[in-house]
Structures are given as C-alpha cells and as structure tokens.
Amino acid sequence: MSHLHSYEIDEKYSKSVAYFSMEFAIHQALKIYSGGLGFLAGSHMRSAFDLNQNIIGVGMLWSYGYYDQSRDEDRYLKVEFRRKRYFFLKDLDVSVTVNINSIPVIVKAFLLPSNLFSTAPMILLSTDVEENDYLSRTITHKLYDANNETRIAQEIVLGVGGAKILEALNLEPEIYHMNEGHSLPMTFELYRKYKNLEEVKKRVVFTTHTPETAGNEEHDINLLEKMGFFSEVPLEEVRNITGITSDRFSLTVGALRLAKIANGVSKIHGEVANEMWNYVENKCKIISITNAQNRRYWADKPLLRALDEHEEYELDARKKHLKRQLFDEVANQTGKMFDENILTIIWARRFAEYKRPGLLKYDLERFNKLITNEEYPVQIIWAGKPYPFDAQAINIFNEINYMARSYKNIAVLVGYELDLSMKLKKGSDIWLNTPRVTREASGTSGMSAAMNGAINLSIADGWHPEFCKEGINSFTIPTETRNLSIEEQDRIDNKNLMDVLENKIIPLYYDNTKEWLKVKKNSISDVIPAFDSGRMAHEYYELMYKYQN
Numbered sequence: 001m002s003h004l005h006s007y008e009i010d011e012k013y014s015k016s017v018a019y020f021s022m023e024f025a026i027h028q029a030l031k032i033y034s035g036g037l038g039f040l041a042g043s044h045m046r047s048a049f050d051l052n053q054n055i056i057g058v059g060m061l062w063s064y065g066y067y068d069q070s071r072d073e074d075r076y077l078k079v080e081f082r083r084k085r086y087f088f089l090k091d092l093d094v095s096v097t098v099n100i101n102s103i104p105v106i107v108k109a110f111l112l113p114s115n116l117f118s119t120a121p122m123i124l125l126s127t128d129v130e131e132n133d134y135l136s137r138t139i140t141h142k143l144y145d146a147n148n149e150t151r152i153a154q155e156i157v158l159g160v161g162g163a164k165i166l167e168a169l170n171l172e173p174e175i176y177h178m179n180e181g182h183s184l185p186m187t188f189e190l191y192r193k194y195k196n197l198e199e200v201k202k203r204v205v206f207t208t209h210t211p212e213t214a215g216n217e218e219h220d221i222n223l224l225e226k227m228g229f230f231s232e233v234p235l236e237e238v239r240n241i242t243g244i245t246s247d248r249f250s251l252t253v254g255a256l257r258l259a260k261i262a263n264g265v266s267k268i269h270g271e272v273a274n275e276m277w278n279y280v281e282n283k284c285k286i287i288s289i290t291n292a293q294n295r296r297y298w299a300d301k302p303l304l305r306a307l308d309e310h311e312e313y314e315l316d317a318r319k320k321h322l323k324r325q326l327f328d329e330v331a332n333q334t335g336k337m338f339d340e341n342i343l344t345i346i347w348a349r350r351f352a353e354y355k356r357p358g359l360l361k362y363d364l365e366r367f368n369k370l371i372t373n374e375e376y377p378v379q380i381i382w383a384g385k386p387y388p389f390d391a392q393a394i395n396i397f398n399e400i401n402y403m404a405r406s407y408k409n410i411a412v413l414v415g416y417e418l419d420l421s422m423k424l425k426k427g428s429d430i431w432l433n434t435p436r437v438t439r440e441a442s443g444t445s446g447m448s449a450a451m452n453g454a455i456n457l458s459i460a461d462g463w464h465p466e467f468c469k470e471g472i473n474s475f476t477i478p479t480e481t482r483n484l485s486i487e488e489q490d491r492i493d494n495k496n497l498m499d500v501l502e503n504k505i506i507p508l509y510y511d512n513t514k515e516w517l518k519v520k521k522n523s524i525s526d527v528i529p530a531f532d533s534g535r536m537a538h539e540y541y542e543l544m545y546k547y548q549n
Contacts, residue, residue: 004111004113005114006115006121009052010053012541013051014054016055017175018055018058018162018171019058020162020176021182022182023038023041023060023143024059028417031066031417033143034066034143034385036442036444036445037179039448040209042297043444044533045120046117046533047533051534057119057123058125058165058166058183060125060140061086061125062142063084063140064084067388076401086110095107095108095168096168098164100139105157106132109125110126125162127139140157152229153227156228159184159231160228160231162183163189174545175203181252184255184258185228187258188229188231188233188238191231191233191241201260205263205545206255206256206261206284209265211438211439221249225238241258260547261543263288263543263544265290266288266442267290268438269441270287274286289544295529302314303318303524312517320341323344336411342377342409343376343378343379344379344427344428345457346449347382347383348382348416348424349384351385351394356435357384359493370501371407376507378501378506379411380409380411381411381413381428382413383412383413397412421448425454430455430501433464434459437461438461443461446458447463447527450524450526450527453520453524454523455475455505456523460476460478460479464476469526473525478500
C-alpha cells in the first residue's frame with residue numbers, strides 16, 4: 001500500500017490499514033474538523049507517521065469547513081461559511097461514481113502528502129466538482145450539515161466513495177478502521193464485493209466515541225435504503241447481516257455487528273459502552289484503548305527541555321512567556337490586558353450543554369467574589385465553537401460573553417481552531433473540564449494541556465481517572481450526583497468545584513510556589529508517555545488490527 005507513503009514502513013506495522021473519519025484536525029490551514037473527534041484523528045495520523053505505520057487516512061474535503069466563528073457588531077457569536085481553497089493538496093486524478101438517491105454522484109480524490117505536515121498520507125474526498133449538479137456538489141460543502149438527508153449523503157460518500165476510491169487506486173487495505181459510525185456504508189460496499197459476512201468482519205474494526213444514546217446516530221431504515229446507504233445490498237439482506245429488525249437503524253449497532261472488534265476511548269468509556277450495548281446480540285467484543293494526543297505536535301519543546309534539565313527557573317520563565325503570548329491574543333480580541341503572574345483558568349472545548357461551560361458561574365454571588373478577590377486574583381478565559389445550528393449552545397456562549405463585559409479579568413475568545421487551541425493550552429495554569437458524569441467519552445484536550453504544564457481540574461470522567469493522582473499531578477471535582485436531577489447535579493458540582501478552587505488550588509498557586517511547581521512538573525511528566533498518541537497508535541495495531549476473532 002506504500003506508494004503513497006513518503007516513508008519506509010516499519011515491519012512491525014506493515015499490515016495495511018485505511019482509517020476512515022469524518023474529520024481530521026491536521027493543521028490550522030486545513031479546516032476540515034470541528035472538535036475532539038478530529039483532534040484525535042489528527043494525532044493518530046501524526047503518530048502513524050512517527051512510527052512509520054502502513055496507514056492511510058480517508059476523510060472528506062469540506063469546501064466550507066465546519067464554519068468560521070467570529071463576532072457580529074454587538075460582539076455576539078457570528079456563524080460564517082466561507083469557501084476554502086487548498087493549493088497544497090494533490091489532485092490524484094481519480095474519481096468514482098456513487099449512487100445517492102438514485103442519482104450518480106461523482107466523487108473525486110485529493111491527496112494530502114505524508115511529508116507535508118508529517119502525517120500518514122491522507123485521501124480526501126469531494127463531490128464539489130463540475131461534473132455534478134448543484135445539489136450533489138453541496139454534499140461535501142459543510143461538515144455535519146444540519147439537513148438530515150445531506151448528512152446521510154455525506155456518510156455514503158465517505159463510506160462507499162472511500163472504499164471505491166481505494167479500489168480505483170489499486171489499494172487493498174487488510175483493515176478498514178471506522179473512527180465513529182459515520183463511515184458504516186463502507187461495510188456494505190465490502191459486503192457487496194465479498195458477498196460474505198465473515199470476509200467483511202475480518203477486515204473491519206470500529207471505534208465508538210459516544211457514551212450517550214442521543215449521540216449515536218439513528219435513521220429510518222427505508223430512507224437509508226432509498227438513499228443508497230447500503231450500497232445496493234437488498235434490505236432483507238441488510239436486516240439479516242445486521243440483525244436490525246425494526247425500522248430505526250442505529251449506525252453503532254450496525255457497526256458492532258459488522259466489525260471483528262470495537263473499542264471505547266477510555267477505560268470508563270469501555271465499561272459504559274459494554275453496558276450500553278449489552279442488549280445487542282452477536283455484537284463484536286468491545287475493549288478500551290484510551291485516546292491520546294501527539295506530543296511532537298502539541299508539547300512546547302523549550303518547556304520539556306527545561307523539565308528534562310531540571311531548570312526550575314527556566315521552566316517557570318518559559319510558562320510565563322507562553323502565558324504572555326496567549327494574553328496578546330486576549331488583548332487583540334477583547335481589549336483586556338491579562339497579567340502572566342495571575343492564576344489563569346481556562347475552559348475551552350466544543351460548546352455543548354452536557355459539557356457545562358457555565359458551571360463555574362452557576363452560583364453568581366460566589367463567582368463574583370472569586371473574580372473580584374484582589375488578594376488572590378484569578379483570570380478566566382472561555383473559548384469553543386458551538387455547533388452552528390445548536391441554538392441552546394449558542395445562547396450559553398452569548399450569555400457568558402455578555403457577562404464577561406462586566407469584568408476586565410474574564411475573556412471569551414472566538415476562532416477556536418488548532419492555533420488558538422495550542423495557545424490556550426500553552427498559556428493555561430488550570431485546564432477546567434466540567435462534563436456531566438459518564439457523558440464524556442475521553443476528553444483529550446486535557447492531555448495536550450498537561451503536556452504544556454497546565455494542571456487539570458476535572459470531573460472524574462473520561463481519561464481523567466486513569467491519569468489523576470489527586471493533588472500531585474491534577475485535581476478532581478468530587479461528584480456524587482449521578483442519580484439527582486440536573487438542577488441538583490449542577491448545584492452540588494458547582495459547590496465542589498468552587499471548594500477545590502478556593503481551598504486548594506488558589507492558595508497553592510499564591511502561597512506555596514514550590515509545591516505548585518512540583519504539581520506542574522508532575523503534570524507534564526505523568527502525561528507523557530502514557531497519553532502520547534504513539535502509545536495509542538501502537539495499541540491499535542496490537543489489539544485491534546492484528547486481532548483474530
């Protein structure tokens with residue numbers, strides 16, 4: 001498979017793999033991602049390059065990306081869709097036809113060469129080509145289009161189009177890896193080719209990222225058939241091989257029945273997934289491979305060097321320098337001047353209700369005391385992109401934005417993409433994570449933050465319990481609230497969060513600099529190598545790709 005690779009394949013990783021994902025966060029200049037799923041896939045592709053693995057990424061070339069996040073004239077969130085052009089991609093000069101809603105749609109392939117951003121080579125698919133009619137061209141316009149049928153069409157292009165493009169390029173991967181259920185149509189295309197369920201299963205592995213039922217996509221099975229989701233496999237046969245008898249077709253259930261093995265993305269999530277899909281008969285085994293992030297890309301080299309050489313003064317000075325760089329961005333966007341000597345708390349990730357961006361300010365009176373305390377000052381930054389059609393998430397963003405107007409030490413930033421994410425992680429003292437418990441599959445942003453000397457303060461969910469040594473490398477917000485009402489959960493979690501901040505973290509930062517430095521050093525040392533994606537990319541080969549069921 002290696003004529004697309006710019007590197008020699010390592011014998012250990014010679015099994016050929018095609019890694020299908022709806023989004024990849026590879027570089028600031030390539031805007032084909034929305035959030036955590038893309039960040040994870042991007043780190044996987046970087047580590048595949050670092051380890052010389054025989055992997056090819058298969059993704060989508062989104063003409064308008066996810067969306068451009070800016071501000072309107074009143075400084076509220078503004079969603080803009082601007083066409084992107086990428087002159088650094090190579091036209092592979094290959095196209096295939098995929099039937100969508102009985103219309104032949106041309107899918108064209110572009111290559112992101114592996115030496116460009118030091119990743120595995122990546123094939124990106126587009127229907128936005130002259131040969132297609134306008135409607136077909138819009139399929140690859142916007143990542144996660146709000147229109148249900150467009151979403152289904154996108155999945156058909158990724159799954160069926162991706163499999164056909166590989167064939168047209170004479171690439172025959174031994175393993176097809178579905179990162180989330182979006183690329184499921186690929187399994188039906190394989191079934192159409194091999195006409196044998198076992199032949200499909202031995203080639204397919206599946207990663208699930210969603211620990212909540214609502215996030216696991218379901219569609220009307222007749223609509224899927226009409227649109228070509230099953231790649232011309234007759235409906236009776238689809239029901240037969242997936243065991244789905246109802247008219248609601250769950251992509252995750254389909255994937256669990258058509259893969260040889262599946263994984264959750266943290267130990268907790270592996271358990272949650274096994275519990276969640278317990279009722280599914282004849283599903284494949286679900287193990288866990290904890291997500292990770294690529295150190296080469298994310299970690300600040302001078303910071304790591306200072307740590308290695310035990311230069312404590314240098315470590316501290318470098319961290320302050322990184323904070324200043326972030327604060328230039330804060331000043332540029334908000335006109336507020338932050339101070340690198342003040343404790344800086346950051347909440348930055350996709351804005352979604354279950355991640356509770358506003359938990360910190362739940363008790364406004366107590367929050368106001370925290371923000372106006374001059375003896376122990378803090379600075380707080382929020383950043384993140386809500387889904388552009390999620391009114392609730394956009395309202396939360398705007399509400400925090402409105403509140404920030406009253407304080408010179410609170411900033412809300414827009415344009416949360418790879419570059420801003422990097423600045424925030426490098427300039428953060430406390431990386432705050434507040435999801436409702438069991439709703440976070442992994443939460444990888446805390447890993448790249450820890451690599452840069454940020455200290456995690458998180459709910460005990462996702463990867464955090466695997467990493468956290470309480471008070472030694474990070475802090476946990478205690479939660480005993482699983483069975484309570486949402487209102488009550490938020491009240492108690494907020495109280496616990498504020499207690500940890502006021503009683504442990506703030507005094508540590510100001511009154512015990514030596515101990516603070518120790519926690520910061522432990523945060524960096526402990527996150528590497530356990531949560532560097534080299535470990536993860538290796539485990540996928542050993543535990544998934546080589547797995548014989």
